[in-house]
Amino acid sequence: GNSVTQMEGPVTLSEEAFLTINCTYTATGYPSLFWYVQYPGEGLQLLLKATKADDKGSNKGFEATYRKETTSFHLEKGSVQVSDSAVYFCALNMGPNAGNMLTFGGGTRLMVKP
Amino acid sequence: GAVVSQHPSRVICKSGTSVKIECRSLDFQATTMFWYRQFPKQSLMLMATSNEGSKATYEQGVEKDKFLINHASLTLSTLTVTSAHPEDSSFYICSASHLGSNIQYFGAGTRLSVL
Numbered sequence: 183g184n185s186v187t188q189m190e191g192p193v194t195l196s197e198e199a200f201l202t203i204n205c206t207y208t209a210t211g212y213p214s215l216f217w218y219v220q221y222p223g224e225g226l227q228l229l230l231k232a233t234k235a236d237d238k239g240s241n242k243g244f245e246a247t248y249r250k251e252t253t254s255f256h257l258e259k260g261s262v263q264v265s266d267s268a269v270y271f272c273a274l275n276m277g278p279n280a281g282n283m284l285t286f287g288g289g290t291r292l293m294v295k296p
Numbered sequence: 297g298a299v300v301s302q303h304p305s306r307v308i309c310k311s312g313t314s315v316k317i318e319c320r321s322l323d324f325q326a327t328t329m330f331w332y333r334q335f336p337k338q339s340l341m342l343m344a345t346s347n348e349g350s351k352a353t354y355e356q357g358v359e360k361d362k363f364l365i366n367h368a369s370l371t372l373s374t375l376t377v378t379s380a381h382p383e384d385s386s387f388y389i390c391s392a393s394h395l396g397s398n399i400q401y402f403g404a405g406t407r408l409s410v411l
Contacts, residue, residue: 214398225302225389225402226340233398271339275398281353282328282398284391286339 184209188272188287195262195294203257203290205246205272213274215239215248215255216284220269229257229270267294299323300392302403309380310411317375317406319390326392329373330400331365334387346373380410 189204207213214233218226230239235250246257255272272287299322309315319329328347332340346352346367354360362384364376373392377384387407391400 216399218402223405223407225300225404226391227402228399231399275400277398278396281345282393282400283330283342283345284400288339289337291337 184213184274184276184285186272186274186285186287188270188290190288191269191291193290193292195292197264197294197296198261199294201257201259201262201266201292203270203272203292205255205257205287207253207255207272207274209253209274209276211276213276215246216273216275217244217246217255217257218271218273218286220271220289222268226271262292262294264294264296267292298399298401300326300390300401300403302390302406304406305404306407306409308409308411311381312379315377315380315408317377317388317390317408319373319375319392319403321371321392321394321401324392324394325370326373327370327395328393329367330391330393331363331373331375332389332391334389334405336387340389343375377408380408382410384408385410 185208216231217229219229230241232239232248238247244259269289273284301320303318331343343358344352344354352365367373389405391402
């Protein structure tokens with residue numbers, strides 16, 4: 183079956199540090215890949231996405247590149263802020279033929295200290 | 297655009313009562329809606345998928361009679377937790393997508409506490 187594996191948190195960084203959250207996937211076929219962010223007590227917000235190999239998704243300084251050869255979609259940000267503290271979920275979607283269902287990773291909690 | 301509203305954000309109820317949670321797509325037609333449950337510090341667990349006008353498809357292990365899902369219109373789906381018990385206490389999150397899109401837009405979640 184399909185699965186997503188994320189690095190376990192929490193990840194604790196100082197403000198302005200470089201962020202990488204690793205995400206790898208297993209899928210039969212060619213999924214679309216997503217990063218969602220969840221702030222405390224809230225639902226999930228779409229952060230960025232990529233739909234095919236070598237696509238780069240980017241938003242709010244965050245980036246992730248769809249790497250088919252390594253089945254990865256690592257999330258990066260050059261300089262984190264305290265406001266980036268949240269839980270980040272990597273997810274894949276196999277498309278309408280699979281009901282457009284999302285398969286989530288376990289989530290990675292990021293804590294940014296001033 | 298693509299806003300999903302979920303209500304209530306928090307509910308506390310007595311054991312044995314039923315609780316209804318609403319999920320609305322405010323600016324698009326949600327052909328498919330999803331209901332998730334999230335335990336503390338864990339990922340989201342898909343409970344069921346509902347398409348407008350059809351019966352919901354429940355994931356294995358989710359009790360259909362316990363968690364009633366209705367998706368009667370293209371902008372509204374409801375989850376009713378029937379005869380709630382303390383073990384049903386959790387964070388419930390809905391999401392919605394429109395026809396032809398592989399993006400799910402999430403509501404803000406409902407924290408249910410059953411006393």
